[in-house]
């Protein structure tokens with residue numbers, strides 16, 4: 405009997421999908437489920453995106469396209485970068501892929517040999533670990549608990565970087581929703597300048613979802629000399645409500661964009677023509693949908709935060725972006741709900757789902773077992789219902 409490649413013993417299906425799957429099954433069985441589990445924006449793009457797709461269908465060439473991405477898409481992304489404050493890039497600095505997940509995977513292939521070290525903060529987006537394991541990289545995990553607002557400190561970064569090949573940074577953050585201020589970015593950038601052999605991947609796909617006027621800031625603007633080794637990752641998934649369309653981007657040094665394009669030529673070939681038209685329309689069309697959703701998410705963040713802060717013992721740093729809240733619920737450990745023992749975050753999420761029909765992702769999926777992730781993009785009427793059930797669940801712990 406032939407065997408699978410050894411790397412498949414390191415590859416695991418997504419833990420987030422597992423919770424979503426269980427919630428789906430309960431729903432199919434007739435339970436009233438509120439899903440706070442999956443990180444999808446839950447809105448559709450503007451009509452101009454669909455109009456562009458219809459037009460593209462009418463003149464579809466049906467041919468293979470550019471491995472880097474169609475010029476129109478590269479140009480639309482370059483303009484998008486400029487609007488977000490990242491200037492000075494040309495078509496040679498950018499490339500496209502099948503969503504940020506594929507983009508990150510490609511970058512791991514392009515930058516990491518087996519045994520090289522990649523460093524990133526904990527809590528992390530689950531896929532970072534999965535990708536590192538598949539490419540057989542060593543991981544240096546930098547713990548950022550609730551007590552430090554889930555944020556990396558300059559001293560911590562400085563101590564961690566010797567021997568690291570790639571530093572992977574995520575701002576605004578999934579799962580915590582935390583956003584680094586201009587000063588915090590500047591302080592981390594100063595540290596990065598001291599470590600010239602480290603590539604820096606900035607997974608900034610939530611950069612248009614920042615609240616409270618904090619703004620989105622990046623290392624390249626803080627210290628322009630970092631431009632030669634910072635790779636910015638972006639995507640249309642969250643900003644434009646288009647996760648299923650699968651378009652992601654990089655902007656960085658020409659050498660990296662070229663390597664990325666070579667990898668594309670050996671697997672995906674190109675982002676499809678119709679999808680390209682949709683992405684160009686999203687990036688260059690009216691920006692009222694993302695702006696309106698950002699305002700809506702800020703109001704929801706307030707609702708969720710108020711609910712968490714009203715529960716004695718729950719510690720919840722204030723997120724300022726994306727659409728996640730990451731409360732530390734470890735005060736519940738050692739208690740029971742209706743006789744069901746809660747020893748850890750997984751027990752908590754299972755009991756909450758079984759008893760109250762509320763699905764959240766256990767923090768251990770993100771490397772932080774004291775917490776859980778609430779994604780608050782569910783239909784508006786579900787949010788107060790889910791939060792009330794969450795409160796009830798806590799009140800019933802004994």
Ligand SMILES: Cc1ncc(COP(=O)(O)O)c(C=O)c1O
Nearest residue numbers: 443503504505529578639641652
């Ligand atoms: C931090 C982060 N990076 C990347 C991705 C992947 O996004 P995409 O849909 O573009 O593959 C996600 C999706 O949840 C994410 O949260």
